[in-house]
Amino acid sequence: MDLRDVSRRAGIATAVATVVVLGAPYALISGPEYATQLADYYASGIVGAAGIALFALLSAVVIASVEQGNLDPGTLAGVAVVLGAATTLSAASWAVAIEPSPVFRDNLWLVWHARAVVALSVPVPLSAAGYAKAILP
Template sequence: MDLRAVSRRVGIAAAVVTVVALVAPYALISGAEYADQLAAYYASGVVGWGGIALFSLLAAVVIASVERGNVEPGTLAGVAVVLGLATTASAATWALAVEPSAVFRDHLWLVWHAPAVVALTVPVPLAAGVYARELLT
């Protein structure tokens, strides 16, 4: 098994799945009465959902581009680890800052959405770390 290739694929997939899960309430919850509540939900935390999505997608792009050779691979692998950690940290601060609103009563699964997003971000820095270790050894 090529651990380097597997960790690369896992890191990219985890980053993309994180973004898909992050925006799921927009696709699943409709109604004008929930618009303001969803906006407040996503704006919680230090960087909000936009920062989480940015860090996650940027980590996926960096992990995918390490093998291209435009920049020294060790440097990009390190950047991928830092971006993965930033993704997880920003998701954790967002999840801790979320305050339940009326939308949570009507959509009980939303209570577990923020913790699920945090859990989905954890493989990003782990895979990036394994990838960097395999790349540098």
């Protein structure tokens, strides 16, 4: 396998995995007593979890669409790098801005959740950069 194919697949996979892990608390934590706490948790940071999900999904779509030939591949690869970096930076700002609440006491794994999202988002810009390197002469 060449760098172009591996980085393309890795970028798409890690972007989707970032969104899946980001949404895990909604699937795993239930109860009306946690509704406002989860809303505050996801709204933390500059763009919140919705912005992270948006950047990650856009990164996956852009990386996947480079091969379609509708636009210049170099331009799309550059856009993918920027979107991947935006994903990681927004995830890091979100993780830093989270303030612990009683939901953390009852769900100890949530303490590591934001860090896991940041760690999963790091390969997105790296894969996009590898993909751009493979495309550009």
